[in-house]
Amino acid sequence: MTDHQRFDGRVAAVSGAGRGLGREFALLLAARGAAVVVNDIGVSADVDRYDTDGGVPPEVSADAGRRDVAQEVVDAIVATGGRAVANTADISDPAQARTIVDDAVTAFGRIDIVVNNAGVVITHPLAELSTADLQLTHAVHVLGALNILRTALPHMQRQGYGRVVNIASVEGxxxxxxxxxxxxxxxxxxxxxxxxxxxxADIRVNAVLPGGRTRAAMRSGRKRNDGVERSAAAVAPPVAWLCHEACEVTGRLFAVSAASVRQITTRVAAGYCDPSGAPLSVEDIAAHWGEITERTEPWTPEGLEDFLDRWNTVDTVAAR
Structure with missing residues (x-):
């Protein structure tokens, strides 16, 4: 982004913004003029992952047990002339999550941007994965985002403007x-x-699939020694661009890492459809399996209607 890509007058809320990626998102948005609600519960539900026995550096392990990280980010923003408030809500709790948007409106008068970044990483082997593990992960990543958006979207709809960036992953x-x-x-x-x-109502919602050197990545043992800068800060500019009023795409996925940004799309192969329109038998599928799995003529649907219009009839499939 060039210097004219600013957020003066805009108000952003970033969840999980006390460390790692979220911290960099909050700092960059604030540096470019946005007022920011910095949300972080402090000690997350997966804090046990960050002990030194798991191979995490001592400084990362020590930081994982601190509860004041949101305020530290706020202090850093204010020290450079920015505007920010801290919020320590647990986003998996609907009542607590509402306070994030409430704090934005109370402190700054509106909410324009939401970055759903908070998450937990549970990596138990499948045989050891409990229902509670699944529920906890879903509660933070999915319900947490919904809990914030249920409060934020009505404000955005009334003002006719909003930007949302969900931090997703290559996994999934x-x-x-x-x-x-x-x-x-x-x-x-x-x-x-x-x-x-x-x-x-000019509300745009997109997702970023990031690759950065965060404490979660360090704990997972993923290391690349190719000389490329993989800091969390390198992921922030593309996220900020998706938060900007000049960015009008919606419903898109973008893989972001180091010096690269790539749109991720779902592509549909030509496949096979019986010319008569008759339902396929198991034998038909077996006989045409090569065509069904062939990927030389894929297309990227523009939306559900495009998919249905071009795929669900014999004539359009045959024409391609």
Whole structure:
């Protein structure tokens, strides 16, 4: 972004903004003129992942147990002339999540931007994954985002403007990873939510699938030594752009890492459809399996109607 991409007069709320990616999102939006509600519960439900026995550096482990991280980010913003307030709500609780938007409206008069970043990462092997693990992950990533948006969207609709960025993941959106089942299921649901919200009253809702060197990435053991800058700060500019009034796309997914931004799309192969329109038998499917799985002629639907119009009739499939 160039310097004229600013957020003066806009008010943003960023969940999970006390550390890592969320902190960088809040700092950049504030540096570009937005007033920011910095939400972070402090000690998250997955705090046990960040002990030194798990291979996490001592400084990361010590930081994981602190509760004042939201206020520290606010202090950093205010120290440089910005405007911000801290919020320590647990977004998985609907009543607490409402306070994030309430604080924005009380302190700054409106809410224009929501970045749903807060999350937990549970990586138990599938055989050890409990129902409680799944429920907790879903409660933070999916219900947490919904809890904030249920309060924010009515404000955005009344003012005729809003921007929402959901922080999703490659797991759940593009390529799965063993051990990330609970996390991927929640992020996949968040991607589905992204595709269905927005699109009216100049409200735009998009998702970012980030790759950055955060404490969660460090704990998962993922390391790349290719000389590329993978700091959390490198992910912030594309998120800020999606929050900007000049960015008008909605329902889109973007993979962001280091110096790259790539749109992720769902593509549909030509497949096979019986020319007569008759229902397919198991034998028909087996006989035409090569055509069904062939990916040389895919197209990217513009939306549900495009998919239905071009896919659900024999003539349009045959024509392609």
């Amino acid at each position: 959106g593009v390529i799965g990873s063993p051990g990330f089942e609970a996390y991927a299921a929640a992020k996949g649901a968040l991607i589905g939510l992204t595709r269905h919200l927005g699109g009216s």
